[in-house]
Amino acid sequence: EAGVAQSPRYKIIEKRQSVAFWCNPISGHATLYWYQQILGQGPKLLIQFQNNGVVDDSQLPKDRFSAERLKGVDSTLKIQPAKLEDSAVYLCASSLGGTGYMNTEAFFGQGTRLTVV
Amino acid sequence: AQSVTQLDSQVPVFEEAPVELRCNYSSSVSVYLFWYVQYPNQGLQLLLKYLSGSTLVKGINGFEAEFNKSQTSFHLRKPSVHISDTAEYFCAVSDWSGAQKLVFGQGTRLTINP
Numbered sequence: 001e002a003g004v005a006q007s008p009r010y011k012i013i014e015k016r017q018s019v020a021f022w023c024n025p026i027s028g029h030a031t032l033y034w035y036q037q038i039l040g041q042g043p044k045l046l047i048q049f050q051n052n053g054v055v056d057d058s059q060l061p062k063d064r065f066s067a068e069r070l071k072g073v074d075s076t077l078k079i080q081p082a083k084l085e086d087s088a089v090y091l092c093a094s095s096l097g098g099t100g101y102m103n104t105e106a107f108f109g110q111g112t113r114l115t116v117v
Numbered sequence: 118a119q120s121v122t123q124l125d126s127q128v129p130v131f132e133e134a135p136v137e138l139r140c141n142y143s144s145s146v147s148v149y150l151f152w153y154v155q156y157p158n159q160g161l162q163l164l165l166k167y168l169s170g171s172t173l174v175k176g177i178n179g180f181e182a183e184f185n186k187s188q189t190s191f192h193l194r195k196p197s198v199h200i201s202d203t204a205e206y207f208c209a210v211s212d213w214s215g216a217q218k219l220v221f222g223q224g225t226r227l228t229i230n231p
Contacts, residue, residue, distance in 0.1 A: 004160070033218070033219075040223070040224075041223055041224070042121075042123075042207050042209075042221030042222050042223045042224050043161070043207070043219075043221050044221070045218050045219070045220075048218055056218060091160060091161070093160075093161075105163065105166075106219060108153075108160035108161040108162070109160050110158070110159055110160045111159075111160055113158075
């Protein structure tokens, strides 16, 4: 079974530029998460989708970050314009979704390391 | 809302020695508890989880953890570590609601010295 795929693995941009990350979840997984992991910290949830609807985006800086999940499969996370403090690893995860824990165990991709200079 | 505190940011141990990584959580509702491992330049891999039942849970790579409700702790242990256990370890909690998003601690870097 293929895992969660993310691209690119690494990205370096200048501040005020825009950037986009892509995630392809495990086939059949209805729930998709984007996490931000700043160096030295644990991952922080940015946004959670159930199919193509948003479940939780309370910690997404909506003035510069946006995310979409068209057709309930792939997802893109965009930052525009980027700030120095956006330097982090962006992790995508997916789960089956639905009730009961076994449907919600999250599987993580390898992440995209963003450096803003 | 839930929160997780990992009491040690770094833990150095010698190979074949035992290790304990400490985790305390705070929540007003019942929770699930997890330990994840992150190797350099990799994503997170689930080590073990506590859902209900026996408070001692066993995971992959010889790790185990014990849930202590009265002390709100979920410490991770391994009786004998190997060089390959060098990694970052994250404790996480999620509540029993439908969303079940994970809240992570800040991580503990485990370094194994030969």
